[in-house]
Amino acid sequence: MADENMAEIVGTPALDGTYISEMDMWPFECQEFNRIYPFYENLRAGKFTTTKCQKCGHIAYPPGVICPKCWSDELEWVELPQKARIVTFTETQAGAPIGFPSPIIMAWLNFGEGAPLKHLLARIVNCKEGELNEGDEVKFVVFDVPSHPIEIKKETKICDRVYYAFEPVK
Amino acid sequence: MAEKKNAVIVGGGTSKFGVRQAHLLDMIQEAMKACSDDIPALKPTDIDGLIVATTMAGRHSSALNTAPLVVHRLGLSPTAICIRLDTLCAGSNSAIIVAKGLVESGMAEAILVTGAEKVYMPQRWETNYTQLMVNDHDWDSAMGLGVPPPFFAMIAKMHMKRYGTTKEQMAAVSVTNYTYGEGHTKGHFAGRSLTIEGALEARIIADPFGLYDCCPLSDGASAVIIASEEKAKELTDRPPVYIRGTGQHASHSMSAGWPGETLAEWTHLKVAAEVAFKNARLTPKDIDVAQTHDCFTISEIIELEELGFCQKGEGGDFVASGAIDIDGEIPTNTDGGLLVYGHPFGASGARQSLEICKQLQGRAIHQVKDAAFGLAHNLSGTCSQHTVVIYGKEPVD
Numbered sequence: 430m431a432d433e434n435m436a437e438i439v440g441t442p443a444l445d446g447t448y449i450s451e452m453d454m455w456p457f458e459c460q461e462f463n464r465i466y467p468f469y470e471n472l473r474a475g476k477f478t479t480t481k482c483q484k485c486g487h488i489a490y491p492p493g494v495i496c497p498k499c500w501s502d503e504l505e506w507v508e509l510p511q512k513a514r515i516v517t518f519t520e521t522q523a524g525a526p527i528g529f530p531s532p533i534i535m536a537w538l539n540f541g542e543g544a545p546l547k548h549l550l551a552r553i554v555n556c557k558e559g560e561l562n563e564g565d566e567v568k569f570v571v572f573d574v575p576s577h578p579i580e581i582k583k584e585t586k587i588c589d590r591v592y593y594a595f596e597p598v599k
Numbered sequence: 600m601a602e603k604k605n606a607v608i609v610g611g612g613t614s615k616f617g618v619r620q621a622h623l624l625d626m627i628q629e630a631m632k633a634c635s636d637d638i639p640a641l642k643p644t645d646i647d648g649l650i651v652a653t654t655m656a657g658r659h660s661s662a663l664n665t666a667p668l669v670v671h672r673l674g675l676s677p678t679a680i681c682i683r684l685d686t687l688c689a690g691s692n693s694a695i696i697v698a699k700g701l702v703e704s705g706m707a708e709a710i711l712v713t714g715a716e717k718v719y720m721p722q723r724w725e726t727n728y729t730q731l732m733v734n735d736h737d738w739d740s741a742m743g744l745g746v747p748p749p750f751f752a753m754i755a756k757m758h759m760k761r762y763g764t765t766k767e768q769m770a771a772v773s774v775t776n777y778t779y780g781e782g783h784t785k786g787h788f789a790g791r792s793l794t795i796e797g798a799l800e801a802r803i804i805a806d807p808f809g810l811y812d813c814c815p816l817s818d819g820a821s822a823v824i825i826a827s828e829e830k831a832k833e834l835t836d837r838p839p840v841y842i843r844g845t846g847q848h849a850s851h852s853m854s855a856g857w858p859g860e861t862l863a864e865w866t867h868l869k870v871a872a873e874v875a876f877k878n879a880r881l882t883p884k885d886i887d888v889a890q891t892h893d894c895f896t897i898s899e900i901i902e903l904e905e906l907g908f909c910q911k912g913e914g915g916d917f918v919a920s921g922a923i924d925i926d927g928e929i930p931t932n933t934d935g936g937l938l939v940y941g942h943p944f945g946a947s948g949a950r951q952s953l954e955i956c957k958q959l960q961g962r963a964i965h966q967v968k969d970a971a972f973g974l975a976h977n978l979s980g981t982c983s984q985h986t987v988v989i990y991g992k993e994p995v996d
């Protein structure tokens with residue numbers, strides 16, 4: 430007879446009940462793990478923001494620590510337009526990553542002439558399959574996503590998180 | 600300063616592609632065996648460089664620093680280079696670009712380029728988490744973009760809208776590639792055939808794609824030898840196939856940086872192709888056979904346009920006209936391509952280049968008559984990077 434405890438061990442015992450960052454669908458948003466955390470703080474306040482270069486004026490997306498055009502690190506946070514139009518979209522029948530609903534609606538958005546962010550691939554929420562049309566207007570929306578723990582000097586801190594998508598303007 | 604040498608592709612082989620009951624290293628050994636059968640004179644001691652192209656090895660096979668593992672399993676002792684390289688779907692053609700430079704400069708004589716992926720994990724759904732990591736995880740992936748069909752479905756819808764491309768034309772790509780897949784017994788879908796009706800009636804994956812518009816994710820490995828012309832002559836009596844020119848261009852990592860006017864324009868591929876053709880001192884008209892990255896049927900259509908084999912917007916008519924058939928203007932994906940032979944990311948580029956090698960040596964299963972110049976192309980990521988390698992029976996100079 431094998432040790433009766435052995436029978437209960439499935440997979441890697443050390444991982445039992447543990448948060449596994451390698452399988453996380455969302456960013457590490459907290460200050461401890463990235464320097465663009467103001468982006469996520471701004472999301473919480475309902476703002477869609479990014480970094481603008483104070484040297485050359487370039488507005489980058491995603492935001493960063495330096496300007497990808499001139500490599501200056503003199504940046505400021507600016508707001509982006511929250512409305513866009515659907516150029517094309519897809520309602521995926523199969524293969525949505527686990528944790529996302531299926532069908533998942535994704536769209537290619539156009540923010541209009543002269544907008545600093547020209548286009549973006551985005552998930553469309555609060556919308557049923559078959560409801561969306563090319564040319565429809567959509568707006569920025571923020572929602573909670575699962576938090577994760579981080580260990581800081583043997584203490585566990587819970588990091589709350591949010592993410593954004595777009596929803597039809599009704 | 601030593602004189603510049605010519606780099607050639609000598610030959611190679613692949614493992615069986617598919618959903619495999621095998622470890623990553625088993626499949627690399629299978630590919631090496633096939634490569635050895637293809638180049639019987641090749642000995643482990645001939646190889647002074649190793650480049651292993653793989654994306655999933657770290658996460659799926661717990662083999663992050665893959666090159667030493669391959670050294671041990673293949674009995675190699677490289678002295679010039681011994682690295683793992685990752686450009687996702689373009690891995691082994693990227694490795695061929697690196698190998699070309701090393702051989703031409705005299706730093707290496709014979710480099711083994713091997714690409715391999717073990718995609719399927721014991722829990723298949725885990726693969727979908729890895730898919731989130733091969734896109735720009737915190738941005739596009741957090742929008743739910745994992746496996747590629749939704750993104751390429753939008754590309755297809757855009758191309759249909761702007762240029763009038765039809766589902767029937769897309770089906771012509773998969774039917775042609777299934778015809779070419781015949782006889783390639785190591786292919787993922789070996790032994791299967793497809794009709795236009797069969798393609799159009801298949802279940803929908805992501806509108807407008809049916810099952811046969813999408814390539815499979817495959818386990819598998821490939822191996823080719825890139826050597827100096829002098830070394831190649833020691834290894835084989837077959838005519839040398841020169842690597843004439845290469846180009847590789849990336850423009851962005853996530854959707855906000857997309858370079859085209861719309862999703863239907865792949866200006867970044869145009870750039871990579873122009874560089875490769877310039878280096879090869881050739882034009883699209885000179886190419887007799889091509890292997891383009893047919894991850895989806897629409898991909899092959901757009902690639903034929905951006906590579907310059909037909910006019911922009913005319914790719915749909917072009918593929919349906921028979922231009923990609925064996926006796927057409929530009930026979931394409933003559934071993935079945937990703938759609939039929941399968942797609943173990945890092946392994947695909949070398950599989951394509953090996954098919955071009957065989958075509959130019961006159962020994963392909965579906966042989967293009969008098970093929971003298973060939974081209975291999977990969978896209979990688981969410982169509983963020985393009986890699987082009989051009990081969991010829993004559994060197995550039």
Ligand SMILES: [Zn+2]
Nearest residue numbers: 482485496499
């Ligand atoms: Zn700047």
